[in-house]
Amino acid sequence: MSAGIDEIAASIRAARKTKAMTQKALGQRVGLPQSHISKIEKGAVDLQLSSLVEIARALDLEVKLIPRRALPAVEGAVRVHGSTVETSRALNLLNEQAQLAERIKGSFPELSQVEGYQNAIRNIPRLQFDAAQLKALDEALQPAKRLKSLIDAPGSAARLAKQLEEATSSLRHFRQIQVRTPFIETQRQLPAYRLEEDDE
Incomplete structure (x- = not known):
């Protein structure tokens, strides 16, 4: 693809x-x-x-062909416009996981892995999410989505502990990528300030 x-x-x-x-x-x-x-x-x-x-x-979107040299400026405008919705959805996803972690902690107080997962959730940078970052967060939360089905399963403490470790690792990896992204994004957007130079 x-x-x-x-x-x-x-x-x-x-x-x-x-x-x-x-x-x-x-x-x-x-x-x-x-x-x-x-x-x-x-x-x-x-x-x-x-x-x-x-x-x-x-989906209330429009398909338009735009000059390639104008793409960074258009992408910047789309990011600003769309960031509120995506950020809201990202925060909702994280809040759901924080609540799930509290539920696990109440049901399995002996699982030390819960605290690690809670810290991983708290350490996600509170940034403006665009569609790509929201998609990346959703993918990073895939291991966490299996936690809910394990809470009520009989004798699931060991499997829950292992799944918590996997979910924590996935979120930490997502955080590392997001922390590095601002510099990469800044470098990639530089051509937006050189649009007039291309008209020579």
Whole structure:
């Protein structure tokens, strides 16, 4: 899958989730089966332009061709506009995990791994999340999503401890990447200030 298709697929998925819309509901609005929407979001199908336009409009988005040299400026504007929604969703995800950690701590006070997981949640930088960062956080929380099913399972303390370690490691890895991102992003955005130089 090319980087461009991957980015479009991720944007569609993030926009759909932001609107709290299921794949089935989106499919019904654009006349496509849920299974096809799922493949589109995974970048597993060659998306026709007409379908892309329909999906974008169903999600209150627009498909536009812009000059490549203007891309950094447009991306900056999109980041500022979209950051509030994405940041809100990211904070909700983290709050859900913090509550889950408290629940585990109450049910399994002997598990020392809970404290490590709580620290990992608290140490996530409170930054402005864009769609890509929200997607990365969602992926980093995949091991944590298996915790809920283990709480009520009989004799699950050992498996819960192992899953907590995996979830903690995943969040710490996400944090390390986010801490390094601002410098990389700054370097990548520099061409936005040189737009006029290209007109010579």
